[in-house]
Amino acid sequence: MTRVLVVEDDPQLVRALVINMEVRRYGVDAAPDGATALRLAAARRPDVVLLDLGLPDMDGVDVIRALRGWTRVPILVLSARQASDEKVAALDAGADDYITKPFSMDELLARLRAAARRTEGVPPAPETVLVVTEEFTVDLVAKKATRAGRDIHLTPTEWHLLEILVSHPGRLITHRQLLEEVWGVSRSNKTNYLRVYVAQLRRKLEADPSHPRHLITEAGMGYRFEN
Structure with missing residues (x-):
């Protein structure tokens, strides 16, 4: 059974979505806010997430970023926000699709089926939540x-x-990759930023910051996390 997590604070819309999905034999969990959504995602491991951006406790884009820290589950945004920059922000954060409210239930269900199909038969990627x-x-x-x-x-x-490094144990993450991900393309040559912040992380986390066991420098290339 495909399990869907609906993250939406409008009870009438939640009810309509749950009814339409359950009659089609989807398993459905619902969360009225971002914090509940993140707890349910970790506990229930949904196959698809339907996410409203306008949540009462946090912006939906922050929910996307939090989920992308540990899972590749398809995320379909449902939002009344129609501005291009809003859509770009959600997609850049890691959303897979963006559906503008009001929407056709048939179209939503078609996109849901497409998202679910993309994950069928694919071995799940390791989804480490605790390192x-x-x-x-x-x-x-x-x-x-x-x-x-x-x-x-x-x-x-x-x-x-830290999140980027520990999410890819044993893998070299280059200076450019880290700089672009954390600071943006305009800072992609500022390797001094990395030296400062990695040194701070080592002071806070490593037993011997001058001889780190976990946050490893690959000279001239980047950094690597070793468990």
Whole structure:
């Protein structure tokens, strides 16, 4: 059974979506806000997410980014926002499709079927939600790092950098890839930014920052996370 997570705060629309999907034998979970959506996504592992951008507790684009930190589940945005820059922001954050309200239920269900088909028969990618090392633990869903049982305060930039590295264990992430992902294309040659922030992460997370075991420098190329 294909499981769908509906993230929408309009109860009438939620009811219509649930009825239309359940009659077609989809399993459906519903979340009225972003925090609930992220908890349900981790617990229920949906096959497709239908996401409204205008949520009461956080912007839907932030929900997309949070999900993309650990899962490649197809995300279909349902939104009344019609401006081109709004659509671009959602798609750039990791959404797979953008459907403008009001919409045809037949069209929505067709796009839902298409998204579900793309994942059928494909072995699921590893979806690590908790990264554990001897020195520290990173929870990609809760977006926090702990060391010796204590939460480590990370700035948004430090978190973004750490999230990218720990999500790809053993893989070299080049200077350019990290700079473009965290700071944007205009900063893609500012390798000094990386040195500063990686040094900060090591001070906060590594047992011996001068001899790091987990946040490894590949000289002249980039950085690598080793568990």
